[in-house]
Amino acid sequence: MLVTKETLTRRERLRAELITEIKRAARRRLTESGAGELSLRGIARDVGMSPASIYTYFKGLDEVVTGLIVDSFEAQASAIRSASAGQGSIKERLKRATWAYRVWAHDSPQEFRLLYESPIAGYRAPEGGPTVDAAIAVMSPFMELLREASATGQIPPPPPGPPIDTGATAPRLDGGIDSDWLRLGIEIWSQFHGFVSLELNGHIPPGSALDDVYDHLIDNIVSRLGFTD
Amino acid sequence: MLVTKETLTRRERLRAELITEIKRAARRRLTESGAGELSLRGIARDVGMSPASIYTYFKGLDEVVTGLIVDSFEAQASAIRSASAGQGSIKERLKRATWAYRVWAHDSPQEFRLLYESPIAGYRAPEGGPTVDAAIAVMSPFMELLREASATGQIPPPPPGPPIDTGATAPRLDGGIDSDWLRLGIEIWSQFHGFVSLELNGHIPPGSALDDVYDHLIDNIVSRLGFTD
């Protein structure tokens, strides 16, 4: 027991393991059965403990949900970063990033709902805004590509328009961000997010080749940026 | 009682009144307290009857929710139709219609969520697709304006692209619809719906003049249509 001071004690280790197991059970319920089955008592059954014992590790169901949200944001951000980071021109990397956004939504529809809609009845996000940080991580790769394209002179700066408050996001993006660029990013984001959102909720005629339609949409968006190619 | 064959009988009148009162109480709960407070027992308390009696008028909570959805779709469609119908050029009417979409969402955020997200846990839309008809009523004014602008030669036809299955919506739009025009409409819809959706869920930096940003977005969309003005 000489190492107990440096490493985790036995109880702390068990505690960490149980926390991840609870979150894993919660995520399994969300993905396999939807937000309606994401219940604290159900999670307790899955991990084989009493409902009351969950409160030893989480303040309540809301805190479990917050953990799921943060992890999901990071998962989508990671997928987008991977798609954005590979070889190819910035235009190609940008297209891949927008595709990663949609592919992740299709692979994880329940998580996508959790991030961008409000499928859990009484849930309130916590004060500190840990979910905000995680959400910005999704947006970042797109802003980085725009910045890189701008810095290398591949696309012209956007025409000036109404200002966006960069105060909330700028400190969390490397090197800050210009208002016009941020607004351009939001406009682009609006477009492909809107398509994915409508699609996911069944508002776009099914049976169509929606992959091709999305590709067409992305082509339009990217070509409007005015790449010098 | 000679008129009973033509008019409604006393019971039928009371029944109709009670149905609207139940729906009104449900809508009040939704708008004032959110989807989480939209409970059958709560509605029963509000209208002063037992929970079991609600089942005399609705098959269950889902049927009440379906009624709310249909009415809400019609409310938004009505707002958009009004905005679209007034004086001015087609370009101006189109801008007003997109603004009506957003204004309605801001005035009725809970209803907007009900229509375009899935805030109620186990809800399943009914078979016959009455909600689909109502949803198309929202899309129709936009498609009508595009058709009118096209027929009068004010905007060029969209370049051909991947086909959209018009089978589901064409029979419900007067005179059918061309695949390329429908796809254009969906692309436009995606853009302003995406903005409203992100905005409503707190994903766009607050404190900004989002009205101006939306106006800028709409200007971009409309100018891209190539109005001859």
Add this chain to the structure above:
DNA sequence: ACAATATCCAAACGGTGTTCGCATAGCAAC
């Protein structure tokens, strides 16, 4: 007046999140 139907409700069943009190196990200091 009578039979059929519609309405209403109390009670119950199984589900939910959360709180409380108490028992037990792990651990740190003496």
Add this chain to the structure above:
DNA sequence: GTTGCTATGCGAACACCGTTTGGATATTGT
């Protein structure tokens, strides 16, 4: 090694939820 402190676990309870059942009551058509 024993003693105290703290963390963990759980059963029971409370107040909700949607839904079903059975029986009582009121309205209707004949």
